[in-house]
Amino acid sequence: MSEQIELSSPPFDSVSSVRFSPKSPSHLLVSSWDTTVRFYDIAANEQKAKFDHRAAVLACCFSDDSHAYSGGLDTSVREFDLNTEKINHLGQHSDSISSMNFSRDQNVLVTGSWDRTVRFWDPRTSSQQLSHNVPERVYLMDLVNNTLVVAMASRLFHIYDIRKMDEPAQIRDSSLKFMTRALACMTDGQGYATASVEGRIAVEYFDPSPEAQDKKYAFKCHRQTIDDVDHVWPVNSLAFHPVYNTFASAGSDGTVSIWDHKLKKRLRQYPKYHSAVPSVSFNCDGTKLAVGVSYTWEEGEEGARTAERPSVYIRTTGDEVKPKGWTGS
Known part of the structure; x- marks a missing residue:
């Protein structure tokens, strides 16, 4: 069995996000700067559907196996029926939509935007339920259980209980000195990891007690010394x-690494890809890792001229994703 397949019919422009279905391990969404969201069945290696926006799409997610959502520079929040390929316009932000998550517990779509709001949408009524102002542009959000982490400009973080959005449960500054580029919540709901444009990752815990906060730490990664010069690359995605x-x-830097954050160790670095890696995502049972590979404009127009066409790879995971000494249930 090959460790990795490349999906046929990838986007034509840079990949912004790869997201797996919460229920079906073979269903994948890929949003792109080519103004599309593509829906793939990775088991069959085929594109099942393609949905268009009027501008670059920055964020996408599933709610269940038959519905997906997306948003981006055209400020429109869209719902797709993956069976009928019908598009439903849920509403609008007043600036680009940068991030979205679906809460299956509360049955709401949560969207974050550069317009400095976090908005909640009820797909059943196709309407916006609530809009919450935040102090800065929203760059990234992630959700675990009922805890929503919102990463904003100025290295500001708000942590909310989505059942009580009138004020943040916690307000934090980033532990990293540079702009936040990636965010992901831990599966066990204990905390989150965040990463910066300057090749560092911070591991954070929600519990505000001094004992829990003593466990947080940051480390350098995605760096390389070439001819005695230190090259530092942005960390674009965490999963x-x-x-x-x-x-x-x-x-x-075109690499993907697997980390055991409890032991503070790297478990594996996969072979380097042909371009930068803007987004990664594990499927719901953890047997596959989707890797979006495309030019990310670090070298401006110059680099764009020679950039390869974007690719999406599906890597089969093995023991390298298990913590050392995992016995598990």
Whole structure:
């Protein structure tokens, strides 16, 4: 069995996000700067559907096996029926939509935007339920159980209980000195990891007690010394394994690494890809890792001229994603 397949019919422009279905291990969404969201069956290696926006799509997610959502630079929040391929326009932000998550517990779609709001949508009524102002542009969000982490400009973080959005449960500054580029919540709900444009990852815990906060730490990664010069790349994406709670990091150096954050160790670095890796995602049973590979504009127009066409790879995971000495249930 090959460790990795490349999906046929990838996007034409840079990949913004790869997201697996919460229920079906072979269903994948890929949003792109080519203004599309593509829906794949990775087991059959085929594109099942393609949905268009009027501008680059930055974020996408599933609610269940038959519905998906997306948003981006055209500010429109869209719902797709994956069976009928019908598009439903749920509503609008007043600036680009940067991030979205679906809460299956509360049955709401949560969207974050550069318009400095976090909005909640009820797909059943096709309407916006609530809009919450935040102090800065929303760059990234992630949700575990009822805890929503919102990463904003100015290295600001708000942590909310989504059942009580009138004020954040916690307000934090990033532990990293540079702009936040990636965020993912731990599968066990204990905390989150965040990463910066300057090749560092911080591991954080929700529990505000001094004992829990003593466990937080940050480390350098996605760096390389070439001819005595230190090259530092942005960490673009983080994803926690749904079973083992280890995590993957993806960088503009074209590499993906697997980390055991409890032991503070790297378990594996996969062979380098042809371009930067803007997004990674584990499927619901943790047997596959989707890796979006495309140019991420670090070299501007110059680099774009020679950039390869984007690719999406599906890697079969093995023991490298398990923590050392895992006995598990």
